[in-house]
Amino acid sequence: xxxxxxxxxxxxxxxxxxxxxxxxxxxxxxxxxxxxxxxxxxxxxxxxxxxxxxxxxxxxxxxxxxxxxxxxxxxxxxxxxxxxxxxxxxxxxxxxxxxxxxxxxxxxxxxxxxxxxxxxxxxxxxxxxxxxxxxxxxxxxxxxxxxxxxxxxxxxxxxxxxxxxxxxxxxxxxxxxxxxxxxxxxxxxxxxxxxxxxxxxxxxxxxxxxxxxxxxxxxxxxxxxxxxxxxxxxxxxxxxxxxxxxxxxxxxxxxxxxxxxxxxxxxxxxxxxxxxxxxxxxxxxxxxxxxxxxxxxxxxxxxxxxxxxxxxxxxxxxxxxxxxxxxxxxxxxxxxxxxxxxxxxxxxxxxxxxxxxxxxxxxxxxxxxxxxxxxxxxxxxxxxxxxxxxxxxxxxxxxxxxxxxxxxxxxxxxxxxxxxxxxxxxxxxxxxxxxxxxxxxxxxxxxxxxxxxxxxxxxxxxxxxxxxxxxxxxxxxxx
Numbered sequence: 001x002x003x004x005x006x007x008x009x010x011x012x013x014x015x016x017x018x019x020x021x022x023x024x025x026x027x028x029x030x031x032x033x034x035x036x037x038x039x040x041x042x043x044x045x046x047x048x049x050x051x052x053x054x055x056x057x058x059x060x061x062x063x064x065x066x067x068x069x070x071x072x073x074x075x076x077x078x079x080x081x082x083x084x085x086x087x088x089x090x091x092x093x094x095x096x097x098x099x100x101x102x103x104x105x106x107x108x109x110x111x112x113x114x115x116x117x118x119x120x121x122x123x124x125x126x127x128x129x130x131x132x133x134x135x136x137x138x139x140x141x142x143x144x145x146x147x148x149x150x151x152x153x154x155x156x157x158x159x160x161x162x163x164x165x166x167x168x169x170x171x172x173x174x175x176x177x178x179x180x181x182x183x184x185x186x187x188x189x190x191x192x193x194x195x196x197x198x199x200x201x202x203x204x205x206x207x208x209x210x211x212x213x214x215x216x217x218x219x220x221x222x223x224x225x226x227x228x229x230x231x232x233x234x235x236x237x238x239x240x241x242x243x244x245x246x247x248x249x250x251x252x253x254x255x256x257x258x259x260x261x262x263x264x265x266x267x268x269x270x271x272x273x274x275x276x277x278x279x280x281x282x283x284x285x286x287x288x289x290x291x292x293x294x295x296x297x298x299x300x301x302x303x304x305x306x307x308x309x310x311x312x313x314x315x316x317x318x319x320x321x322x323x324x325x326x327x328x329x330x331x332x333x334x335x336x337x338x339x340x341x342x343x344x345x346x347x348x349x350x351x352x353x354x355x356x357x358x359x360x361x362x363x364x365x366x367x368x369x370x371x372x373x374x375x376x377x378x379x380x381x382x383x384x385x386x387x388x389x390x391x392x393x394x395x396x397x398x399x400x401x402x403x404x405x406x407x408x409x410x411x412x413x414x415x416x417x418x419x420x421x422x423x424x425x426x427x428x429x430x431x432x433x434x435x436x437x438x439x440x441x442x443x444x445x446x447x448x449x450x451x452x453x454x455x456x457x458x459x460x461x462x463x464x465x466x467x468x469x470x471x472x473x474x475x476x477x478x479x
Contacts, residue, residue, distance in 0.1 A: 030110065034081045037109045038074055041067060044114050047122035049077075051085050051105045052247075053129045054143055056094035056453055057327070058378030060247055062126065063087055063105070081107060084132065094452035095131075095141050103139060105129035111244060116213035117255040128244050141448040143380035147240060150384045150444060154391070158287055162387050165236030165282035165367070166246055168375040170253055171228045171270055172200055173263045185228025185271070186262055198223040200230060207232055207256050214248060225340075226274040236282060239387065243379040246279075250375065266375035268326070269333035276334030278342070279375040281325075282359070283386060284367040285310065285394075294366035300349060300403065302362045308400040311347050311356055311368055313393020314386065315400070318345045318355060318372070320438035322424050323431035324385045324445075325373035327457065329464045332427045334374060337409065342371035345422045346404040353408040355424070372424060381445060381453075388444035429461045 050062040063085060068076055089095040089103035096103065111128035118124035131142035138145040154160040173183040187199035195201060204221045211218050217235035224231050234245060250266060257264035269276040284293050293307035326335060335343050340352065347356035357369045373382055401420065408421060425431040432454060435441060442450045
């Protein structure tokens with residue numbers, strides 16, 4: 001069994017210009033009122049606007065509105081921008097029953113942006129929405145609204161702001177020439193490889209330019225550890241903007257891959273014997289517009305008590321937290337020893353075998369890296385729960401254990417036991433059991449999301465548990 005490992009430290013790579021620059025201007029991240037939004041639509045010849053939201057599992061949904069011409073058309077659009085779009089919430093997984101199906105999408109005009117993979121003539125824009133039960137009442141089952149509520153509490157109670165920088169990995173796949181029903185890695189490259197082993201520089205350029213057209217600040221792109229595996233890094237931001245970015249990022253990559261005749265997957269462990277897809281999350285909390293994780297007089301080259309308590313909070317809730325940050329049956333095929341999998345509940349500075357790492361940068365850049373999450377998580381819920389876990393550590397002045405700077409992957413079970421290093425749950429069912437007894441994370445999710453999430457995920461586990469796999473057939477048909 002071949003194990004692919006990283007052998008080079010992270011560096012930046014330049015990207016080229018094969019994807020045509022869009023003549024459309026991205027508005028994403030620019031505050032604007034209704035009249036400015038209408039001018040944006042006119043200027044960019046927008047014919048369709050997708051009113052987008054996500055379900056409890058983080059899958060994007062939308063309803064497309066055709067923009068009408070003339071003053072009457074603009075008046076209609078003005079009313080929609082101001083009041084929102086009604087839709088049937090009973091058809092969305094985990095939302096509401098048929099007896100309370102009417103729900104409202106209220107657009108966040110700051111997210112209005114033309115989609116670069118759609119035609120430029122009569123272009124298509126999207127705007128991300130919050131879900132409401134009526135004109136005034138946010139829907140308690142809307143993941144985006146839930147994250148906004150928690151961030152508002154942080155702002156009001158502690159004058160705090162939460163920043164996240166995720167690193168979602170993905171595979172590019174092509175059809176197996178010998179079996180058109182099977183998908184295989186699109187190249188044979190490894191970590192930081194170049195052509196001809198890395199067969200995807202052009203598609204990564206197209207991805208980068210599409211993301212830049214959407215307003216992303218892309219920092220680097222490169223081939224990852226496994227064949228066909230890639231990473232495109234974008235700049236950190238406040239948690240809400242970053243969660244919106246993760247959803248947009250995944251949509252962009254899948255659509256650009258499709259244009260190249262490929263399939264992009266963020267599945268945590270698509271292939272046996274290869275590294276899986278993670279989404280390491282760099283994060284920090286600022287209070288009173290100042291970074292709270294840095295103290296020049298603090299231990300470990302300047303970590304503050306706040307940072308160490310935040311780390312302690314994440315570690316104390318890690319077993320339950322992965323039920324949200326690693327939400328699929330397949331997630332736990334990645335979370336196994338080996339393959340650089342972050343299964344060890346410990347923290348370290350340079351050591352990447354712990355579930356939390358503190359990168360070397362200090363000052364305003366001081367942050368922690370939670371390495372467990374994978375890109376199948378709902379980013380709104382994942383960020384809300386990570387923040388809740390960390391704040392629990394801060395509010396209760398939890399003490400972080402000593403950092404573990406040895407390679408935990410090479411430790412025996414007895415050594416880990418002596419150091420008090422536990423592991424994350426071995427499967428989704430065990431993680432859900434942990435979540436069932438974690439009141440802090442349940443509160444972060446809210447009653448509606450927690451109960452519906454548990455019901456959906458318990459059913460998913462039961463579906464997997466009773467299915468018969470090809471492995472079982474090859475193993476046991478001889479009995």
